[in-house]
Amino acid sequence: MAITLNVNGKRRSAPAASPDTPLLYVLRNDMEINSCKYGCGVAQCGACTVLMDGRAIRSCVTPAKSVAGAKITTLEGLGSAEKMGVLQRAFVEEQAAQCGYCISGMIMTAAAFLDTNKNPSEEQIRGALAGNLCRCGTHSRIIKAVQRAAKEMSA
């Protein structure tokens, strides 16, 4: 049974996936989307975060079929290397990555958060990212990047 999803504004189908295949693997393997990452597989780290109708979800524990009617957005949907989105640019400006494996999840979580909070305090940003783990200690730069993006978005 083929799975058809709306990903980054396009209808994409994954003929070989089964309905209970986690969204993460459908995105990464069937649709060749690199950004969302396997980190823990049990919704603990945030590396696999994508947007479902604008809400941040953990694709590692989301069966693909359960999002069939929704709009899925991944990091690729925010901008490309040639034309980066505001958050992506802010992360480059702040050089807010060491290894960067957590960064797609950070940006997607921040994207959903900034959508509902245009003028967040530092504490609110920290709270919004509390469920995302970074092992490299890049936190302070990630906070700065989100602050920068928030400013730019409201400017």
Next chain:
Amino acid sequence: MSAATSLKSKSRRSFLQQSAGLTIGFSLADPLALAQDAAKPAPLPGSLQTNRMLDGWLRINGDGTVTMMTGKIDLGQGITTALAQIVSDELDVDYKRIKIISGDTALTPNEGVTSGSLSIQDSGTALRFASAEARDILMQAASAKLGVPTSEMTVEDGNIVTAAGKRVTYWEMADAGLLKREATAKVKPKPVSAHKLIGKSIQRRDIFPKVTGGVAYVQDIRMPGMLHGRVVRPPSPRAVLLSVDLAKVKKMPGVVAVVRDGSFLAVACTREEQAIAARVALHESAKWQEKGDLPPPGAALFPHMKKQRTNDTVVSQKTDAAAAASAAKVIEASYTKPYLAHASIGPSCAIGQFKDGKMHLWSHTQGVFPLRNDLAKMLRMKETDIVVTHHEGSGCYGQNGADDVTADAALLSRAPELKGRPVKLQWMREDEFGWEPFGSAMAISMKASINAGGKVVDWNHELWSHTHSTRPYDPDGCNLLAAWYIADALKPGPSRNIPQPSGGSDRNSVPLYVFPQQKVTNHLLVDLPLRASALRTLGAYANVFAAESFMDEVATAAGADPMEFRKKHLTDPRALAVIDAVVAKSGYQAGAKSGDGKSGRGFAFAKYKNLAVYVAVVADIEVDRASGEISVKRAWAAADAGLAVSPDGIKNQIEGGLIQSTSWTLHESLPFDEKGVKAHTWAEYPILRFPEVPVVDVTLINRPEERPLGVGEGSQGPMAAAIANAFFHATGRRIRDLPMTPERVKATLA
């Protein structure tokens, strides 16, 4: 981290630079010292010594690009960007023209392991000399071509132009084989004043694909016909596989091959989720005989460690009987640090392909050549039949599962059912927690005497630890996990210590303070029941935590302010300067009392490895006496890393270290019992989260006249001790056992 190749020229002057958060160092060999007798190859600077051909480092391409090849690799520290900056400056080509190939046994120089902040010293020095020489060779060729002396020519972005306006480009000379020759290192690289890119903080190249969904990691590589693999590890170390129902699993959807070799089990499937399901089924059906021979967990671990077989070394000894005899008071204390996990966010991953008798592996190893050496031993193949290509993974902080997952992928890729198809094997989270080599637990006993004048007259630092380095390429063993479990098993190499001056478990155990009498003893445990290897700072984190906590205890016994007490025992002006800088920035008041039992301020200092960056830290904490939670509110660090060419880059490194150390210090301890490791998910191994991250402030002392010093591992030790000292300042009680969990805080305050 392992001591990689170091420059051996007799006379040298070194200057190093910081760029994009990296310490980059050059060693300029004295040309006279290089003019050795003709029989022996002349010593060459950096890794040119072991990789002597210019075209092994640089290729000029007809399409207007330059290919730079390095044996060092990116681990999230942006090293290849910095190396490309060097090539750009020395070769006079635009940075954008430079293509980078790093860490490939088929394509790049062999530069051992990327570790110990040595990449710029080794590879940067080589590329710097190679680029300077290549530029000169191209100029000579242009001179011959145009009939104009080189003194009348200039180069700009690969265009060689004469005063009269004649020109020839590097790219026109691409096919002439000009770089097919051995380096001489006789062309002097440019002086610092002529650098355009070196010393600038330019945006790291690797960050663009990372924020836009490019193929940034080995996890992202896809190949035609690629299968997905998983490994099935035993329930505990040294368990033996008694039986497993392979036939049943082979019938599961998508299963292409199940490999059983002794006690090694792995599966390859068409789809990733199928491989995960097959892995679960194999786990369920496998019967193992377990050993249950791990050391006792919890507090019992440390007395147990002290009873084990050890190799003992006196690391440092100074005797002054007269001074020691003036002792008025003796202070003693013991400290412990548990096993820590690297706990990379992305579990380790590798791709293997076995075709026509040749093996190709894509790996985030820190050393493609050392890994290949151990793979050849395990696979019983010739090294020349194996290619290892580096591709970045998640941050590793030392030796995580990178090498081992590559061995797993290699064994799986040989299954005949794969018929040469590549297989990508990623560890599950629980494989990473259960089977990465951990940072060793350590026990440290301190003893000091002070005289009536409140000065230390005798200092003893005695430590017990397992090894901190069991990387591949051991001459007496094979350091790959799977190799110990296959039917034709190999043994790991013996426990070894990295010798001083950088040291392994004894790193930073020798005081920088001036004491008349001192003794430092390292007890290296011979047996390694729970596998351990390099984790960022090696022994320095625990040694600095212990020694700098103890300095506070001794200061208290002497009735002195801890910061002033340290200054009284230091003579190195650079050490004193970072202390003064952090005191000024944080507003540290000598002798200030906390008073409220809840908030406190701690101080600590270290010079990493006694060879690298100087870091002084002040930390402000709050203790919730009811919950036992410590919250690190703010931390100030002052650092002297010599010449600070990219101040922001250094600050970033110091900041990251403060944050990672806060996590280690407050939260981390590997849970295990006699049978096995008990961490499977982040729930059993919690790390620092955003709301707990301290606000960090880094002051940099720039010393342009000094050699730059490695910074990446400098702040972790002092941060741990500053937190412990702040806790004492707040509560009057001392925590000497890490981590400082709520339970421990409550027990200490009870």
